[in-house]
Amino acid sequence: MSESASKVRSLSDEQIINRWGFDYYVFKALSAFRDADYTAFTHFTSIIENLVVRPVDGHSDMIVKLRCMQFLSRINNGDKLDLTFEEPKTPLESALSVLESICRDMSVPPREQECVKQAIIETLVMVCLRGGEFARAEEVLLRHFSDAADLAGKKKLFESLIRRRRSSHSVLQLSSYADFKQDMLDFIERLYRVPEPFLLQMLKRSGHPGVSSEPVTSSSQDRQKTSAAAEDHGSVSARLSLRSLRQVYGVLSERYGVSVSFTQLQQELEQEEEEQEQEEEESPELHLALTETQPETAYAGMTISRLVQEDDSQLSAEEEEETQIRIVVPSGPDSDDPEVQTPVRRSDTQNSECSSAQICTPARHTQKHNRIVLSSDVESEGPAASPPASRCSSRHKQQQKKSHHSESECVMMEVRCSSAQVSSPARPSSSSSSPAVRRSDRDTQRQSRILLSGDVESEDHAASPPASRRSSRHKQQQKKSDLSVGESAPVSTPARPSSPASVTRSDRDTQNQSSEMEVEDGGSSVQHSTPARPSATDAPRQNRSVTVSSESEDHSLSPAAQTPRRRSSPSSGGAHRRRRARWQDVSGTHENWSDEESLFSATSDRSSKKYSRKMWTVQESEWLKEGVQRFGVGHWEKIRSAFPFTGRTAVNLKDRWRTMLKLRLV
DNA sequence: GTAGGGTTAAGA
């Protein structure tokens, strides 16, 4: 067998399946974008974002796809001037950077490149003007706007509007932002046509009725489809004979270069089943929960519970039960928003004046509501265009809800961290990729996230001085060993009130564990070599889960995960504690993933610039190594833009390289 | 943009 084939064989089931999932969600995200269902788009990018922190079989076009997603995410948020993907750039400026990378990686005709660039810049100027940000408009105009003769008139006009502080002008209304988004999508699609994903093909081949690669058309439809798909999935698998499955697998695995044999998979499956059975003995409900049929729980609780069940076999039975109960409770009257359901659609905005504020608000609302949604599992979207005032009221609502549901939200965060990492459809993207889910003990970052997600919680989380942070950290650490994960509420300090954020620590840890994404890009896959570092009392990952499987063990050996900075609480007691200990053990640090790390998510609040530390993931280190191989040491900027680093500067790369050299990792 | 020394945050 060829080397690559054996490499493929060495891939874990998770890597392969994540790759399928990745392809699928990229496909869906593009479809959603095409249908101007930007809410769904952000949901999908959020899923992708979470997916890629898990080990993924990184095939050749993965980076291209990631770039496209990055680009569209920035475009999608381009009318929100208060968001940033990379400070201090506006989303559209970030889009320009991504565009450069795209153009570098793929052969884009210079003419088209220039056109797209110019379109972005013009739109950015218009967005600034519409939003009354004249200084910024001027800056953009000076810094980016082409001096080409044919654009001189337009430039002059913009200059004049800036001078006169005019935020409305016929020119500004000529094109809507929604049109612009679609133009950018056209560009991406011209550049790279995403093939139909393997999973869809599988589903089609299974003869499953109603399966089409048609894009989602609206979030509500999406919901229906999603839930239908979820329901149907069970029946499909039930209907498929082993023989036909083997045939389909044969054909498709050949096409997609998956050379894990069917028999091998079967064996693994059997093995897993055995292990599952063992687990089942310990937590029979978990197994039950994995079935599609649900007890007559409220609708609202169902999907979330399934999410929990499908993914989080780490949850013990008792947790499971508790989780379900808690999730269902809040899905009361205020769990949905009647005024919602109006995504920004192209048709809507075409005729409208389409001021940036108008465009902005829905997304914000979405982001805000998502958290609620998450706990109620009723997807809702923000009102199409609500004035700031209504935002405020909705904010209050949110806060009220928060106080009511803080407990359940805690659970939700827990749910997310273990199960919904990859799959929560209700999870907002951008900021949302969870203000609260991310590193919570970073005031600045939390603050920025919070701001981004609609300022909902910002008041509660005023930045605290380092000292208090430290003390709160200590407190947490003290409590850590006593607290079970879901009980984070008591962990409250002025700096860190009891909120989902407190849970995020463990959440973070999980993410850390999963952060070492092994992209085996093409043939150059390099499993990260383990540095000879003492790995403390690495409690074995005894709580193996269906999702994490033995993968995580490999990862735990990675440098990032192996950093001695762990507070491994002695694993004693119930599953809570065991799991927690495991997270702590493999996490390396709770800060492996920070806000900026999200591939598609924006952060905001450029003002609060505080030193926050973000550990390097194995994946990033791999990129760096590859970059150095490709471009040579010292070309940090080139390397940075050649890989989808997020939140990393060239200097960061240089520093990391220095550290890697020091640690003899290279 | 990069190199290299200094500083800081956070785990041991």
Added chain:
DNA sequence: TCTTAACCCTAC
């Protein structure tokens, strides 16, 4: 309190 990875600052 020590150690160290990540980050900052400044000179080039």
